[in-house]
Amino acid sequence: MRRAPALTPRAFFSGDEAIIAQVLALLPARWHDVYGELGTKGQADGPKVASSKTAPLPVSEHADELLGDIVAILTSWEERVAAVARLHIDTDAWRRRRAHVAAATLTRHLAVLLALPAEPTMRAVSLTTAATLPRGARGLVHEAAGYAEVFLDLSGADAGLEVLSLLRRCRRLLGETPPTARRLDGVACGGCDFAELRELLDDDGAFVGARCYECGTEYTTTTYAELVDERKRAAIQAGYRRRTVPRAADGDQVARRV
Numbered sequence: 001m002r003r004a005p006a007l008t009p010r011a012f013f014s015g016d017e018a019i020i021a022q023v024l025a026l027l028p029a030r031w032h033d034v035y036g037e038l039g040t041k042g043q044a045d046g047p048k049v050a051s052s053k054t055a056p057l058p059v060s061e062h063a064d065e066l067l068g069d070i071v072a073i074l075t076s077w078e079e080r081v082a083a084v085a086r087l088h089i090d091t092d093a094w095r096r097r098r099a100h101v102a103a104a105t106l107t108r109h110l111a112v113l114l115a116l117p118a119e120p121t122m123r124a125v126s127l128t129t130a131a132t133l134p135r136g137a138r139g140l141v142h143e144a145a146g147y148a149e150v151f152l153d154l155s156g157a158d159a160g161l162e163v164l165s166l167l168r169r170c171r172r173l174l175g176e177t178p179p180t181a182r183r184l185d186g187v188a189c190g191g192c193d194f195a196e197l198r199e200l201l202d203d204d205g206a207f208v209g210a211r212c213y214e215c216g217t218e219y220t221t222t223t224y225a226e227l228v229d230e231r232k233r234a235a236i237q238a239g240y241r242r243r244t245v246p247r248a249a250d251g252d253q254v255a256r257r258v
């Protein structure tokens, strides 16, 4: 039983570890920003419709629910990392402090986190999501409160996706839009040779590749890095040629045999 459809089902690539570390560093401050929205965007027992001073939110979400999820998700991964890395964790701290501490623990042991094997992990999900789980899934349905606690088989890869998803939910609740794609100056496309490459960004604004606006060729982070290396090598070789083959006024026969 996997939860992939609810999250981004993209494959992990080598840059992910750095991106997840960045997101973990951001989450404690985002927790504080979302906390500041309590009361303005409705608490758990408030009205179901979220209100915003700026634009309407694409998905209504309660600040209190999100704060709870940040703490629950980070601390649950912290517990699993602590079990593997034999760490002592302080489970009594106030919840904001807990989110902060858990994010720091996960950053320090990121390799352990991302390598965790799939294991049943408790998550609070909506009743709609709970209804889609396969028969025999373990958990508890809280009908009146409108959610279910279920055990999902979650691995380190899921941890990465959950962390990215938490930041996305914070940004959505705070009414922020991800940064726009920039033009990648000075790198000519391998397909058409025009320097018309633009970044491809995921929902979190993280760089996931490039696309040529001239011929449509798409690059992943890996093939884009290869293209940049190739262009650099070509530029260096062109430089060597310029330096090692000087133009002699009276012909190359003379220049070579001095």
Ligand SMILES: [Zn+2]
Pocket (backbone or CB within 6 Å): 189, 190, 191, 192, 193, 194, 212, 213, 214, 215, 216, 217
């Ligand atoms: Zn092109």
